[in-house]
Amino acid sequence: MKGIVFTEFLEMVENEFSYEVADKIIEENSLTSNGAYTSVGNYDNKELLMLVSSLSNHINKPVDELVHAYGKYLLKRFFVLFPHFFDSVESTFEFLDTIDQHVHIEVKKLYNDAELPSFETKRISQSEMQMFYRSGNPFACLAEGLIEGACEHFNEVITVKSEIEDNYQSATFTLTKEA
Structure with a gap:
């Protein structure tokens, strides 16, 4: 898993809770990385699970709940760090449609070793979409938080219903725009 996921998580912990809490959760785990992450490094996803636990x-x-909140936080950070991913889209549905076909392709150009989840979208109607999440990592709650963060970013009232399966490695999200 790319280091940016770790560095942003620890930044969230520092901002939302404290530096002391961030230090404690690093110190109390036997992390192969010793908690020294760089945004471009690769790290075992089990370390993130230990930190969140x-x-x-x-x-x-x-x-x-924490992983979900982190997803919302991470979407805000992606908007700051990678604004070009949001430049040509005007809605949550448009943005979600671009993840696999645009965003992940660009990420792979920068980090060819990145292990990315799959996000497939299916438009049901103008006001309803399904998104299918598949990953080797158990982060469906993170994906749901990212989706809800996108709804907030685009200032849209969208209900997200989730069906999480396979030990959080896959999910179907049904998004319905409010009239």
Whole structure:
């Protein structure tokens, strides 16, 4: 998993909770990386799971809730770090349609070793879309948070219904725009 996912997670922990909490969750785990992440490095996804579990214990929030909140945070950060991915789209549905065909292709050009999830979209109608998430990593809640972060970014009221399967490695999200 790319280091940017780790560096942004630790930045969120520092901003939302404290530097001390970020240090504690690193120190209390036996991390191969020793918690020294770079945004372009590659790291074992199990380390992120350990960090999130430790954070969950410290702040008494469920892991799924934290991963979901991190997805929303990460979408905001992607908008700051990679604004060109958002330049030619004007809605959540348009943006989600571009992830596999545009965003992930550009990411692969920069990081050919990146292990990216698959995001397939299917338009049901003008106001309804399905998105299919598949990954070797158990981060369907992160994907849901990213989707909801996109809804907030584009200032759209969209209900997201999720059917998570395969130990969080796949999900079907049904998005319905409010009239």
